Amino acid sequence: MMKSWILAGAIGLASAMVAANPYTEGVDSARVDDEALQQARKQLDHPPAEPRKAPLFVPPFHQRSAEIEAPAVLCLQCHDRAPHRRNPRKRAFLNMHGRWIACETCHWQPEGMSLDYGRVRVPGVPVAEGLIAPLVDGKPVVTLAEEPWVRRLARDWEQADKAARVNIKARLHQPLEEKGPDCIACHDGKDSLLDWKALGYERGRVKELRDNPIARFLQRTEPESPDDPVVRIQLRDLLE
Ligand code: HEC
Ligand code: HEC
Numbered sequence: 169m170m171k172s173w174i175l176a177g178a179i180g181l182a183s184a185m186v187a188a189n190p191y192t193e194g195v196d197s198a199r200v201d202d203e204a205l206q207q208a209r210k211q212l213d214h215p216p217a218e219p220r221k222a223p224l225f226v227p228p229f230h231q232r233s234a235e236i237e238a239p240a241v242l243c244l245q246c247h248d249r250a251p252h253r254r255n256p257r258k259r260a261f262l263n264m265h266g267r268w269i270a271c272e273t274c275h276w277q278p279e280g281m282s283l284d285y286g287r288v289r290v291p292g293v294p295v296a297e298g299l300i301a302p303l304v305d306g307k308p309v310v311t312l313a314e315e316p317w318v319r320r321l322a323r324d325w326e327q328a329d330k331a332a333r334v335n336i337k338a339r340l341h342q343p344l345e346e347k348g349p350d351c352i353a354c355h356d357g358k359d360s361l362l363d364w365k366a367l368g369y370e371r372g373r374v375k376e377l378r379d380n381p382i383a384r385f386l387q388r389t390e391p392e393s394p395d396d397p398v399v400r401i402q403l404r405d406l407l408e
């Protein structure tokens with residue numbers, strides 16, 4: 169499932185970002201335990217199936233430009249643009265969110281660090297739209313594919329044998345969360361992870377996003393346990 173490493177042309181933030189990136193620093197200093205290594209070994213032995221790509225019967229109606237290009241960021245060097253498969257209720261939403269939210273926003277939530285979220289210029293994403301990404305001291309935490317750190321990693325990965333890849337996988341993911349936040353962490357009420365206004369959304373739009381009925385519905389109808397995924401939906405759930 170590993171894609172070839174695409175070192176896309178650089179624009180924008182790169183140089184400002186090389187300075188200090190707490191995620192890559194976390195990887196460099198990561199100590200991985202046996203459990204993480206075992207998990208990585210299992211995953212590399214049994215990679216997830218390639219997603220099926222439906223052929224397009226009709227060419228895209230709207231003119232598309234950079235929008236359909238994958239942003240040239242670290243995570244997408246190995247993961248494809250639809251990395252979420254496991255949760256059938258949420259995966260379509262999560263994959264859609266990857267178009268405007270950097271993976272790190274949901275998967276990098278270090279304890280004890282104060283994070284803001286802002287828009288970041290990333291190659292492959294229209295500048296005006298910018299990916300929503302975590303900021304530490306005003307500096308974005310998104311690792312671009314063109315950074316020397318990533319090039320080094322790519323080389324190491326190419327040259328690595330199985331055991332070394334297990335180690336790299338475990339270290340890369342040690343600072344990350346296996347799951348992202350619940351939908352309602354962003355979409356329910358006032359205490360959103362995101363400051364909608366600062367991100368440039370207009371007032372009416374903020375209301376739609378803040379009190380999002382789909383996010384709330386999914387939360388209310390969350391199965392009680394993964395072993396018992398059957399959800400009994402009551403009429404009330406649909407009307408609230
Ligand atoms: C060198 C390749 C590589 C890179 C780069 C990479 N991943 Fe992964 N990732 C994997 C592999 C392999 C797995 C295990 C199989 C799978 O789920 O795809 C994995 C699994 C995961 C998982 C599931 C939980 C876990 O730890 O197994 C998450 C979440 C994840 N990656 C997020 C990210 C994010 C976010 C980034 C960027 C910051 C990233 N990955 C960068 C290879 C990579
Ligand atoms: C809006 C938040 C959000 C964003 C953005 C996001 N993720 Fe996730 N991710 C999640 C959640 C939540 C889960 C756990 C889903 C579950 O199992 O319930 C998850 C799970 C995963 C998994 C585990 C495998 C699976 O099938 O669920 C991988 C791999 C992963 N994410 C990679 C990525 C990558 C790569 C990106 C960036 C392209 C990304 N995620 C962006 C929230 C997010």
Ligand code: HEC
Nearest residue numbers: 258261262265268273349350351353354361376382383386
């Ligand atoms: C990290 C914050 C975050 C999380 C977590 C998150 N979202 Fe979102 N969501 C956003 C942002 C930002 C947008 C707005 C994108 C835009 O229009 O620019 C959005 C847009 C949406 C929209 C489109 C709303 C509209 O009126 O166009 C839906 C539906 C949605 N999210 C549902 C979900 C669901 C379901 C989940 C959980 C699986 C989820 N979101 C998790 C940030 C988040």
